Structure formats: C-alpha cells, structure tokens
Amino acid sequence: MKATVHVTLKPGVLDPQGQAIGHALSGLGFAGVTSVRMGKFLELDLAETDRAKAEAQVKAMCEKLLANTVIESYRVEIGS
Amino acid sequence: MRAAVVSFPGSNRERDIVMALERASGKKPVVVWHGEAEIPDCDLIVLPGGFSYGDYLRAGAMAAHSPAMKELKRKAAQGVPVLGVCNGFQILTEAGLLPGALMRNASLKFVCRQVHLRVEESQSLFTNAYEKGQVIRVPVAHADGNYTADPETLKHMEDRGLVAFRYVTADGRTDPATNPNGSIHAIAGIFNETKTVLGLMPHPEDATDPDAGGMDGFGMFKSLVDALH
Numbered sequence A: 001m002k003a004t005v006h007v008t009l010k011p012g013v014l015d016p017q018g019q020a021i022g023h024a025l026s027g028l029g030f031a032g033v034t035s036v037r038m039g040k041f042l043e044l045d046l047a048e049t050d051r052a053k054a055e056a057q058v059k060a061m062c063e064k065l066l067a068n069t070v071i072e073s074y075r076v077e078i079g080s
Numbered sequence B: 001m002r003a004a005v006v007s008f009p010g011s012n013r014e015r016d017i018v019m020a021l022e023r024a025s026g027k028k029p030v031v032v033w034h035g036e037a038e039i040p041d042c043d044l045i046v047l048p049g050g051f052s053y054g055d056y057l058r059a060g061a062m063a064a065h066s067p068a069m070k071e072l073k074r075k076a077a078q079g080v081p082v083l084g085v086c087n088g089f090q091i092l093t094e095a096g097l098l099p100g101a102l103m104r105n106a107s108l109k110f111v112c113r114q115v116h117l118r119v120e121e122s123q124s125l126f127t128n129a130y131e132k133g134q135v136i137r138v139p140v141a142h143a144d145g146n147y148t149a150d151p152e153t154l155k156h157m158e159d160r161g162l163v164a165f166r167y168v169t170a171d172g173r174t175d176p177a178t179n180p181n182g183s184i185h186a187i188a189g190i191f192n193e194t195k196t197v198l199g200l201m202p203h204p205e206d207a208t209d210p211d212a213g214g215m216d217g218f219g220m221f222k223s224l225v226d227a228l229h
Helices: A016-027 A051-066 B014-025 B067-077 B087-094 B151-160 B218-228
Strands: A002-009 A039-045 A072-078 B003-007 B030-033 B044-047 B082-085 B101-103 B111-119 B135-142 B146-148 B163-168 B187-191 B197-200
Touching: A002 A051, A039 A051, A051 A072, B003 B014, B003 B067, B014 B044, B014 B218, B044 B067, B044 B087, B067 B082, B082 B087, B087 B101, B087 B197, B111 B187, B146 B187, B163 B197
Parallel strands: B003 B030, B003 B044, B044 B082, B082 B197
Antiparallel strands: A002 A039, A002 A072, B101 B146, B111 B135, B111 B163, B163 B187, B187 B197
8 A cells, every 4th residue: 555745844934945946936937936835755655455554554654753743744645 | 971972874973072072081982883772881972963864854863763762762861961962963852852853054055164152051061161151162064953943842941041052153142144054042052851961063072172173162071071070
C-alpha cells in the first residue's frame, strides 16, 4: 500500500524559502502570486494492507520523525 | 571533570570540543560513537557541531533517535549536564530536551563569521565564569540556526531566565543587523528548566586559543570545570 505525506510549515511560521520563490516568480513575470509556502513531499511503500492501520502507522511516523510538530504540520494520504 | 563527547556520522567539530575540554579540565574526554547504547559514567555529555546524517530531512532529526541519544536522555533525566553546540543544539531540540526549533537561516545563506554574544545568565554550570551582561566574541558556522518557539514558550523562557545567550552588537545591544540567522528575540542559546542542559548555535570551543580566535569562549569550559571539578 502506498502512502503520501505532505509536510509544511505551520501557518504563521515564517518561510523564507517560500518568500524567495515568490520573489523569483514575480521576477519572471508571473504576476499575482500573493504567497508561496514550501514544504516536503514523501512517498512511502508499506507492507500493511489495512487502510486504517496504514494511516495510523504513517501518522505515528510523522509525529516521531517525519515532521517537527513544533513548526510543521503534516497531511497523510493512503493510496492503493 | 570527566566529559563524554557523542560523535555521529557527519559530526565534524568533535575534535575542537575535545581540545577545549581537555585544555580546561586537564582530562581527555571520551568520544562515544552514536551507535553505542551506553555512555560511560561522566560529569558532562557533549553533542558536537557538524552535519549529522547530512542534515537530511531536518538538521538533527535522525541523530535524535540514535541509541546513544536514548542513553543521553536517561542520564539527562538523572541530572547529568548536557551541552549541545550547533548541530548538537539542533539534535537537543529534535530530541525534545530543549524547547523550540531551529529553522533555515532567514537569509537562506550559510553564515560563517565572528559574532558578539551577550551572556544573559551567569548563574549556571555553563556560564558562572562570565558576568551577566558580558559581551563575548565567538564564531558561528551554520545554515539552520534560526531559533523559534511559540509565544507562550518564549515568555516562559524569558520570565525564568532560560535564555543563555543573545546575538548583540559589540557594545551589547540587540540589533536586527547583527542577528546572523533571524532568531526570534536574537536568541543564540537556551537552557532547559533545570539549567542542566544548554544548547547554543555559536562555537565557544573555537575561541579557546589565544593564537586562533581568542579566548572569549574559554569561560564556558572554565565554568564547567569550576562547577563539576
């Protein structure tokens, strides 16, 4: 079973990388980009076949390692 | 004072800290590999600077879960003092031994230069050889030193005197222009609740030789030797 994890800085946490990307986009002529937030994307292949169990497993991984919940939030999606 | 220095794959300042500790205490510290489940009996445990696990995922994230860190947490809970410098500070926040987090420098650049620090608290194992308010000059070398914490945690640390060092001008004023990484409240180093754990981004160990970088960082090692004998 596949799982995908998006890790992003929490709202309100300054994201200088996102800001730099936003400036670069406006420099390239892409007008109207009011905000860019940069994050991480992880793809996991799991041996687990039960969706609920897989989701619980991946959430535990996020809490323990994949995200730093002091500054980051995460979103887990379980695929097929 | 017997010290143990934990080394990780990617640590690169362990020799600097070993030299500074030995110069201050006259005793050679033990270097413990991160995969060891035991840290020998000692008066101080040090996490050195470097780039453990190549800073993959987040600086310090992987190192925080190594076997030696389980043992470090156990000993820290018993009151054994712990010092984390640079990557060591990042590991301590990732391991939950210090509050807050260290993010990418606000400038997005690796910063390697001398900075001035104001000693905010002289009543500690780590800083008793300094005067409160004293300004010292030591180097920084990092890309992820931008300290942050939520407002309640910050207020608590400020109220309890748990901010150890702040980035300042040569005459001791905080100024956004002298803050090398964008840290909130210009924080360079913090204590835990019991002031037995200190984490800081600058490298006092690289200011312990009159011929290379000056002696301003030596006070930290002298403090530790005076407090821990």
